[in-house]
Amino acid sequence: MARNYLLQEIYAEPLQAFTIWMKQSGYTETTRKEYLREIHSYLEYLDELPVQQAGKMNVVGYLVSKQDTAGDRTRNRTLSAIRSFYAALIDFELASKNPAMDVKKSKTEKNRNPVYLEEKELEEALSYVGGRYRDRNLAIFLLMGYCGLRVGEVHRLNLSHFKKTKGTLEVLGKGRKWNEIPLPEMVMKYLEKVEKERIHPYSKKEDAFFVSQKGRRLSIRQIQKIVSGIFDDFKEDHPEMADMKLSCHKLRHSFATMMLNHNVDIRVVKELLGHASIETTMVYTHVNDEQKRTAMTALQVPDL
Structure with a gap:
């Protein structure tokens, strides 16, 4: 709890910008909560490094740190959250680049049919x-x-x-x-x-x-x-x-x-x-x- 409070202090402006940006962009409440949870975890990994200074290596390092407990689909959702986060910062002129855009998504099973009812x-x-x-x-x-x-x-x-x-x-x-x-x-x-x-x-x-x-x-x-x-x-x-x-x-x-x-x-x-x-x-x-x-x-x- 104390760690979460500290993150809110250190990254107050980027987090506020991301929250506003998602609402403005029409993200559902569920997606906003999931993405914010992912970004809190990412920011904790950055360990007080300013988000503007983080690069592709930081993003990949974070994704690698989660790979033992997360599958390809979860990894791709996390990457999407980070990409959206930096898109918001660029939109509000709090960052000039999106380091997550150069990170490739994981390949998932493409031959698996969706579950549905006849x-x-x-x-x-x-x-x-x-x-x-x-x-x-x-x-x-x-x-x-x-x-x-x-x-x-x-x-x-x-x-x-x-x-x-x-x-x-x-x-x-x-x-x-x-x-x-x-x-x-x-x-x-x-x-x-x-x-x-x-x-x-x-x-x-x-x-x-x-x-x-x-x-x-x-x-x-x-x-x-x-x-x-x-x-x-x-x-x-x-x-x-x-x-x-x-x-x-x-x-x-x-x-x-x-x-x-x-x-x-x-x-x-x-x-x-x-x-x-x-x-x-x-x-x-x-x-x-x-x-x-x-x-x-x-x-x-x-x-x-």
């Missing part, structure tokens, strides 16, 4: 949504599984973003970019139910679409717990899926896979997901086991 599994999982707030929780599940929203985007939804006459939803995505999503009829139905049954917010200024029992905007963690609870019940009846790491983001994976399986143009899927690059969407162009089996039955192997 269309029938996704439909069955819906039957496990119940309880007092069934309609609200169904709407949350549907927005991620059948519209591809990120958990942070569900969290940020306001009543004003629901355009009933147009049948669309305005979504504030990464980088504070807006995306208008056409809504399937069933999703519209449950959003209208939620709007009617919505708990009156504690604050008169609160426009949140999803409100907690305490009258506050439903937090990201609360949304994650709702979805985790649904998947826990679902897995109890499906022991073969016990090891699958199902989460809010896996619902988004399921949506993307379902769209491509229905031969929706990948450029359209990219826009629906709010991806900046089509290469990000390409990860969902995997084939499943059933498609492989079907393809193999087309071969005529001679009877020798």
